[in-house]
Amino acid sequence: MNKMATQRKNTARGRWLAAQRRVRELALVAKALATMGHPVMAQIVPMRFCNLSCAYCNEYDKVSQPVPIAEMERRIDHLGRLGTSIITISGGEPLTHPDLDDVIRRMRKVGAMAGMITNGYLLNVERIQRLNRAGLDHLQISIDNIEPDDVSKKSLKVLDKKLEMLAEHAEFHVNINSVVGGGIKDPNDALVISKRALGLGFSNTIGIIHDGSGQLKPLAGEEARIYFEVRDLERRSYSRFNQFQEAIAQGKPNEWRCRAGARYLYICEDGLVHYCSQQRGFPGVPIAEYTTADVKREYKTAKSCAPNCTISCVHQVSYIDHWRSPQTSTISPGGGHGEPELVTIGGAK
Numbered sequence: 001m002n003k004m005a006t007q008r009k010n011t012a013r014g015r016w017l018a019a020q021r022r023v024r025e026l027a028l029v030a031k032a033l034a035t036m037g038h039p040v041m042a043q044i045v046p047m048r049f050c051n052l053s054c055a056y057c058n059e060y061d062k063v064s065q066p067v068p069i070a071e072m073e074r075r076i077d078h079l080g081r082l083g084t085s086i087i088t089i090s091g092g093e094p095l096t097h098p099d100l101d102d103v104i105r106r107m108r109k110v111g112a113m114a115g116m117i118t119n120g121y122l123l124n125v126e127r128i129q130r131l132n133r134a135g136l137d138h139l140q141i142s143i144d145n146i147e148p149d150d151v152s153k154k155s156l157k158v159l160d161k162k163l164e165m166l167a168e169h170a171e172f173h174v175n176i177n178s179v180v181g182g183g184i185k186d187p188n189d190a191l192v193i194s195k196r197a198l199g200l201g202f203s204n205t206i207g208i209i210h211d212g213s214g215q216l217k218p219l220a221g222e223e224a225r226i227y228f229e230v231r232d233l234e235r236r237s238y239s240r241f242n243q244f245q246e247a248i249a250q251g252k253p254n255e256w257r258c259r260a261g262a263r264y265l266y267i268c269e270d271g272l273v274h275y276c277s278q279q280r281g282f283p284g285v286p287i288a289e290y291t292t293a294d295v296k297r298e299y300k301t302a303k304s305c306a307p308n309c310t311i312s313c314v315h316q317v318s319y320i321d322h323w324r325s326p327q328t329s330t331i332s333p334g335g336g337h338g339e340p341e342l343v344t345i346g347g348a349k
Helices: 003-010 012-034 069-081 100-109 125-134 156-169 188-199 221-231 244-249 292-299 312-319
Strands: 041-044 086-089 113-118 138-143 173-180 203-208 264-267 272-274 283-286 301-303 329-331 342-344
Touching: 012 113, 041 069, 041 312, 069 100, 069 264, 086 100, 100 113, 100 125, 125 156, 138 156, 156 173, 156 188, 173 188, 173 221, 188 203, 188 221, 203 221, 221 244, 244 312, 264 312, 283 292, 292 301
Parallel strands: 041 086, 041 264, 086 113, 113 138, 138 173, 173 203, 301 329
Antiparallel strands: 264 272, 272 283, 329 342
16 A cells, blocks of 8 residues: 555544544444335436546436536435435536535535545546535546547546545545446456555445446456456455345346335436436436335336346445345336336236
């Protein structure tokens, strides 16, 4: 571990903030185990615009305006009323939102853990310090390759100086996510990226790039080898506790109860609740109108896309409830044309 990472972790303030985060994380896990009627995590989009154009991504455009701060605060307040434990900002690129600091403050005000997923390009020392003051808890950057190419510009070569800034100045937890599959040219890049992340004192995860509907594609031999080697570098992430990753890497379906729409919510830039970023339109209800009754309904609804899903955040949140509450109806999001069909298991439609 280099000197910067050691300094960041060993300051009195850094230790205190890390301890406070841990206490809050344990409290939200206890709450999730105690009651099933609230979202554990919501991912919310303050703007769809992104400063990059990665070939595999379908979650951005080049024309959208940021969601006004007053509207973002209303959406976050409603998530707070639903009892949401973790709110993560995604995009697009959230760092392009002019009122991002206020968005983060509002998330903390409603009692949620505040997270953000960013490409990291717009980070500098001043911006990191502002995120500290706003109360950000967790930040994730996905780095796809060592050298930028026509698939992705999120490269270690471009972002390494940004990582050094984070190691020296960030008071929030930082996770670096590397990827394999989906046209990434050299799977060995993921190993280099992960070792660099750990060397700077960050946590690391590895993901599999999914297709346009969020479904898995089996990894080839070298991709699978690198995937498991990176996964074994550090075994502290929550996803180590289940078998999703092994099955995904081998192209095998998983048997699990997807709690999207209940324990996990995806709120797009239009303020609509979706199962996830890849299943837009289901259920497609404005967050301002989403109620505890909606949460309870979706909790008991099986999704036909679940067996081949690669959306790891939904896996992890849903896994909290893997041992309880069988799902009594099923829906087929993205499974055909027209409206999804909701069927009651063992009964009528």
